[in-house]
Amino acid sequence: MLLSLVLHMYSMCCVLPAAVLLGTAPTYVLAWGAWRLLSAFLPSRFYQAVDDRLYCIYQSMVLFFFENYTGVQILLYGDLPKNKENIIYLANHQSTVDWIVADILAIRQNALGHVRYVLKDGLKWLPLYGCYFSQMYLVIFPEGTRYNPELTKVISASQTFAAQEGLPVLKHVLTPRIKATHVAFDSMKNYLDAVYDVTVAFEGTVDDRGQRRQAPSMAEFLCKECPKIHIHIDRIDKKDVPEEQVYMKRWLHERFEIKDKLLIEFYESLDPERRNKFPGESVNSKLSLKKTLPSFLILSGLTAGMLMTEAGRKLYVKTWIYGTLIGCLWVSIKA
Template identity: 30%
Template sequence: MEVCKPLKSDHKLKHRPLTPYRFFRGLVCLTLFLSTAFMLLAYLGPGAVLLRYLSIHYSRKATSFFFGLWLSMWPFLFEKINGTKVVFSGDNVPQKERVLIIVNHRTEVDWMYLWDLAMRKRSLGYIKYILKSSLMKLPVLGWGFHILEFISVDRKWETDETIMHQMLSTFKNPQDPLWLALFPEGTDFTEAKCLKSQEFAAEVGLPVLTNVLLPKTRGFCLCLEALRGSLDAVYDLTIAYKHQCPFFLDNVFGVDPSEVHIHVQRIPVDEIPTSNAEGAAWLTDRFKLKDQLLSDFKSQGHFHGEGEEEELCTQKWLVNFAVIIGLTTIFSYLTIGSRVCKIYVGLACLYLAYITHYKIRPNPLVSSVCGKGKKDE
């Protein structure tokens, strides 16, 4: 059995030094992101939830619009401010598809770089994640995850199966755009986890992988079973980093990564087997291919078939940024200057914390109001 090795260069240094300027710039960016997220959630979050009583479809349109505006700040931070080079290869996927995305999990920030692709495909506001339930307990961010209908799991199939099935059943409306992201490995990659995965694979006769962990197949099969009739394709994304794998604060302060390489393969959903056993074997084969892709990346420094994706539009970002900052400024002024608004913000925070803790997502009171009641539910 081959011993796994980390997918990074031998040197231990960061790609860029953490200078006082980068540190100050990172603090400013982090403050902006958190303050804007809090104000948007406090003032708009309860309304988005209550709108579900009339129409889930239009509630999703509203949340995806504002989520996309806010989220657009992150790809711009990565590519324009930090100077990270994002290199795409493989298939040039079309815009506005409903898709399930499977991704390898190199580090804690892989999910953030999906935004760079989603933004270019006009799908930034529609991205949803299957994530561990502990993240729902984060203040402010956990509220956002709940409103955006991220699927939280405990990594215990006995409980996760019911939760996932219930949530996935609400995503079947083809009129609701969807990018549902799944990390089948279930955790980020480390040498210790890789060794355990290799030992298990050798015992049960599955492929022994070096650069990825053996995927957990039941969540993937359930997603396909529940959504197959409304999906256009599965996007198989493989992410690799030049030099060190970054962590969250590396992104904030702009010290790493220097390059992010994303290999995209689009598989029409009709080409994926329908039975769970064959679907599980298909996913395992995809991760075997990922393992080879990452081995080639280690030796060559890039994925094959690099293509051209459009550059992020600075003017469009400035408009988005101006809207977010404008709304945050107005909401902050109202909160500081009005006792009524202070009370509202306090009640809104309690409400958001309550519905997040108890996983409350209203359904339309009268299906005929929205004209799509059965589809929404």
């Protein structure tokens, strides 16, 4: 009986946030759709300003669960973000939580409403959100897929490709692909400020034998199984990024060589004082509830109010159904 109770409580740690995050989706989409119609005849800057604000409200609620609710510690190293900038965010990719890490940095620069992601193609079919998320804080994971130490064939193929290309073989990251990075940089260079080269490590992902384990999934993270996230940031001015694709390819791989060295020291250092940390001083960055709780209360309150009436419940269900179908139709046309 006690074990069943413990397991039930453990599952609820994940179910409650997931239910709220998914359950408020129709409310958010309805608010966005209403503003889209109302602003149809207004200058685009008015639409964009409110759209960014709505997006910020939803993403702030996401961070309420992923930071305040889980109690995770965020440790920042390197070039700590201060002022809001137009950036391309390049990071290693190892978990379904990685896009949350981009939000974690963005909210600390008051840039959360401006974050957009280069998504894996299949994610554009996500109900309600897929066509919207794939729209300035552009997040790119150049590895193309997640690094998972259990998928040895993927890692081996990546290392073989690097060797065939005459590039250094990487151990804790996959060989980066250049296409998305080059297209993004070429499209944004006229108003880009910098590239943030971000290296992320989740503490507790090395077993007793010193072997790296799979990074925590979104469910595990919400169940409070990740005590600390270590984030190392290198800010690279746009003038220091080569524009031609052939040179950018080499530059990108060199950036991932640096990531690999950071992660080797983090996971494998023989010095206990240097293991489980990046070089240099760290800043324990705690997110205030004032940044996230109001968004949680607004969206959950509006959703609860809608579900209390029969008309509201019908609108809620129709938004899920028709919103998903319209979104799928839209991405099909764009494809």
